[in-house]
Amino acid sequence: MSRAFRAEIRENLPLNRNHKLLTLAPLDPMSEPQPGQFYMVEVHEGFDPLLKRAFSLFRRTPQGMQLMYRLQGRGTAILGNMRPGSVINMLGPLGRGYPLPAAGETPIIIAGGIGIASVFSLIETVPARAHVIYGARTRDDLFMLNELKEISKGLSVCTDDGTDGQQANVLQMLDQVLGAHPQELADAVVYACGPRPMLRALSVMTKAKDIKAYLSLEEHMACGIGACLGCVVRAKDTGTAAEDKDRQGTYQRVCKEGPVFDADGIVWE
Amino acid sequence: MSRAFRAEIRENLPLNRNHKLLTLAPLDPMSEPQPGQFYMVEVHEGFDPLLKRAFSLFRRTPQGMQLMYRLQGRGTAILGNMRPGSVINMLGPLGRGYPLPAAGETPIIIAGGIGIASVFSLIETVPARAHVIYGARTRDDLFMLNELKEISKGLSVCTDDGTDGQQANVLQMLDQVLGAHPQELADAVVYACGPRPMLRALSVMTKAKDIKAYLSLEEHMACGIGACLGCVVRAKDTGTAAEDKDRQGTYQRVCKEGPVFDADGIVWE
Amino acid sequence: MNLEVSIGGLKMKNPVMTASGTFGYGEEYEEFLDLNLLGAIVVKGLSLQPKEGNPPPRVVETAAGMLNAIGLQNIGIERFVSEKIPFLRTLNTPVIVNFFGDSVDEYSEAASRLDGVEGIHALEMNISCPNKQAGWAAFGTDPKVTCEVVSAVRKRTTLPLIVKLSPNVTDIALMARVAEDSGADALSLINTLTGMAIDIRTRSPKLANIRGGLSGPAIKPVAVRMVYDVFKAVKVPLVGMGGIMNADDAVEFIMAGASAVAVGTANFINPSVAGEIALGIAAFMEREGIGDIRLLKGAAHAV
Amino acid sequence: MNLEVSIGGLKMKNPVMTASGTFGYGEEYEEFLDLNLLGAIVVKGLSLQPKEGNPPPRVVETAAGMLNAIGLQNIGIERFVSEKIPFLRTLNTPVIVNFFGDSVDEYSEAASRLDGVEGIHALEMNISCPNKQAGWAAFGTDPKVTCEVVSAVRKRTTLPLIVKLSPNVTDIALMARVAEDSGADALSLINTLTGMAIDIRTRSPKLANIRGGLSGPAIKPVAVRMVYDVFKAVKVPLVGMGGIMNADDAVEFIMAGASAVAVGTANFINPSVAGEIALGIAAFMEREGIGDIRLLKGAAHAV
Ligand SMILES: Cc1cc2nc3c(=O)[nH]c(=O)nc-3n(C[C@H](O)[C@H](O)[C@H](O)COP(=O)(O)OP(=O)(O)OC[C@H]3O[C@@H](n4cnc5c(N)ncnc54)[C@H](O)[C@@H]3O)c2cc1C
Ligand SMILES: Cc1cc2nc3c(=O)[nH]c(=O)nc-3n(C[C@H](O)[C@H](O)[C@H](O)COP(=O)(O)OP(=O)(O)OC[C@H]3O[C@@H](n4cnc5c(N)ncnc54)[C@H](O)[C@@H]3O)c2cc1C
Ligand SMILES: Cc1cc2nc3c(=O)[nH]c(=O)nc-3n(C[C@H](O)[C@H](O)[C@H](O)COP(=O)(O)O)c2cc1C
């Protein structure tokens, strides 16, 4: 089955001034996605904008699937104006999602801002097992809090401006969570999606504490299917460890070997 | 008052499989248009398609104005998909419209196909005075026949396939009209808009019969306001007749000196 | 906040000019914007004698761009001076006359004819046009010819002389240095890329002239790159252009190294845009807390 | 209806190839189209040794186009032969290997290493890459260097040799003649136009490599013009590319003079497109009642 398919927009719901939730019904057979995988979505009528845009699977619904997106630039502005009934070309599910936690492991799942779009379905996959840490600039940028509470073991919320949860960042929250549950520390697995500085700091912290961590990265993409070599990050791939002289890593494709990488292998440049 | 304005789409009504009628309400002050003038209409979201498209004023309505258009290529396809409530950027009214017939003159107004969009408001301007000749490929491509009957002195319809009116072309119809009303021949003024071969043949015929004729021409346009020199046709402009050696004409801008030209002055290349 | 720039001796209240051939003789745009908002007006390219230009079709839309083969139609210097200058002199915006010839002599004569006309503040020399004496290859593609024609013109005018480079060359930095060494006070770039389009139904070129010049957003990356490369190569100020559609694009050219920018094809899409861009650059500086536009010039070279 | 074409001795069932660097090693697209629909598969450019390529960001979207600065990342000829050829040999579509080097010697050795590998049907030589020995100017921008490197490669391979021209030159017809005279069996054009983009918030180039190659619909008019000009200048068959998005675009290149076409950036927008274009060309010929694709070749020159 080809991962190229068309989908019809069912709903394009505003969540706040610059976030929307898109509900899509595939018109062609579609492969089952894994948490952390993503789609490439066409956003043009003419040839400008030209490239498809990458969006994580937010969640699977009985009718199809949902993407949650932030109005960022030209492509998402066009997507934001699309109405139910419109048909768009998509590719996916693409990339490698989050490796699921083993039976004895305790997932700590961290979302910064729109990063929630990537981890939500992972949280759903391990119901009532995950410690969820969710940070955003401000209260208005936090979505689905009720749902998150229901499906997680514990939800810790923080905002930069203190308008909801604690006035803290997700790293401070992670410290708290780990402090509050020391017995789980040994078996903790961190999963995270969010801005690059947050992920980078998380990788330093988890390495220092020797905690396994999987991070979902972003890079500009052209093809989304591993053909253009446009979306690389320097990381160590278990598959090519032999070439990995001096722990320098090699260029791995975010769209193929990623978007989820073992934090330990990422070489931040 | 600048001729740049925004207009809101009120209705975008399908007329048949490939023709639509667009009703627009200007959101900015708009100059009063003359029959035969046209507008430049923006049809993009990104930069592709890039250029505005030219459409004649079809008719003025109490709420605003109407354009009648044929689905031709990429720009009109995008326009065709626009919905009421959308706001588009426009320029106009542009160019020189039809010089109105003098009191004693008999207007013979000829439309080939979508050319009706250009002459309809002219017919309205001389109610019950014009002999209207309206030709199209087939019955389905004839629009507003009832309205035309009401506002003209006489309506002669022809189609290439004989599905409505006579199976004839507009030149043959003009011959008939002139034959049927010989007394008016001397004071006849022909106005026409339609495909280039039709206009060219009309110019030959009216010249041979020494009948005054005004033809509305089309050329590809970039600016619509006389700045780019992209839309020229070779013609004699009364204003620059001095330079007009050997009756060769000079390049005149369809968007500025036209779109309506004296048939006698056009040099068909 | 200081938006003033100086281009080879010409002072402008802000860096926004119009690109030759896209703004007529200025008057066409009067109803769409306050022409005094502009840093300078560059008029349609002029030659000694009026030129009729190419047969139609002359313009073709392409993806995010357009091809034009106007063929340098213009009313000639005499009519320009008598018919167009009087209006332009009512503005307090400097006027830059773009000109060309089909031989070195014609260039020189045109320059000397334009020199000293009141109401003309600078000259922009278009060297992308064909050289009659050299088998119609463009003046701006052979360093020797460029040197010859620019030097000849330099001798005949005391006005600030901007040489407008052709992008259809292997080494734009080399051509820029040649123009600078030959006496240019400033350089403008880029002119259009040579292109064409074919109508597959009629199986023939869409432009009557077969080839035309590609302009618009499609070419912006090429233009920005050339401004960036030329900025490293010469000392004279640069006027950047090619696909500028809004203030952000203009700022991009300035960061690449342009002292001023010219708005071209965008005038066709939105005839008020040149004024909006002048205001937009000021708004950008306001937002970013930049007091002087010159602080942005070449900023992308810092890294 | 005959769609078969021959490119410098390589027979193809139809004129549609993939453009190097946009189709991976072929296998990436297997799920999206029937690879046997294609006239030929051109793989990502290879060098003797694996190459790591440039740091990210490597791609930037531009108006109707994109810039890439992949930096020729590839797995090297050895791994290609051992890991990728086995899959490609299961197809009944010929495989063209695009290759490059950073010196004349590297080019020659790469060519000789590729010569005679079963499953490789032709070579495409990318001369748009920088020459270590000549201050990193591209091999394809100086006629002397082009002659030297193509002649050297010609001696080391008996496979059909396609030389891929750089568009960043003053006179593409001249470069084409040089490549032909140096032994090319066919020419492909165009490679990407050099461009760049600047992020005005960070005031720095968007690509880590600063400059990149512009591709996509934006460049089609330049590409069609170059194919048209080169068709007049040489006798060898041409492979046209640059912004082909659909069958109409492909036909446009054929009418300009291309014997075959390559689909590049379009593969990223629609990964099934190359097959659709092959079918679309046949549908066009059907509609227009053309029995042999060769009748369309250069049709736009008739006028
Ligand atoms: C694997 C992956 C998953 C993603 N999931 C989501 C999601 O679920 N929800 C969401 O809101 N966003 C997500 N993003 C980011 C999203 O792709 C960008 O916000 C979007 O491409 C912006 O497009 P634009 O045209 O609005 O912005 P513009 O800035 O106009 O885009 C210009 C170009 O830059 C690219 N670009 C811009 N920002 C990014 C970015 N952060 N990452 C990659 N490319 C970018 C665009 O794709 C486009 O090619 C994801 C990105 C990746 C790589
Ligand atoms: C003064 C004037 C008045 C017009 N009035 C009407 C009208 O009332 N109703 C109507 O349906 N059509 C009218 N046309 C024709 C209309 O402009 C074209 O059908 C339209 O531009 C096609 O755009 P497209 O993107 O759908 O086609 P495409 O073929 O994709 O357009 C490609 C390019 O060619 C140009 N183009 C294509 N056909 C024409 C044409 N016939 N004339 C000028 N440029 C063209 C487009 O503007 C665009 O720049 C008029 C044209 C002119 C010059
Ligand atoms: C219709 C048209 C006419 C032009 N005429 C001239 C001209 O007479 N002289 C000149 O130097 N450049 C001329 N140009 C080139 C522009 O001044 C400018 O260099 C080019 O279009 C790139 O800028 P843009 O992409 O913003 O349009 C013309 C461009 C267009 C589109």
Ligand SMILES: Cc1cc2nc3c(=O)[nH]c(=O)nc-3n(C[C@H](O)[C@H](O)[C@H](O)COP(=O)(O)O)c2cc1C
């Ligand atoms: C991401 C990317 C990578 C490319 N890599 C190569 C390459 O390795 N070798 C080469 O000769 N051309 C390479 N090219 C150029 C293309 O093969 C082609 O010549 C160019 O993109 C123009 O065609 P298009 O507009 O259809 O993409 C690459 C282009 C892109 C976009």
Ligand code: FES
């Ligand atoms: S986006 Fe093309 S390889 Fe990842």
Ligand code: FES
């Ligand atoms: S369209 Fe620009 S002068 Fe007429």
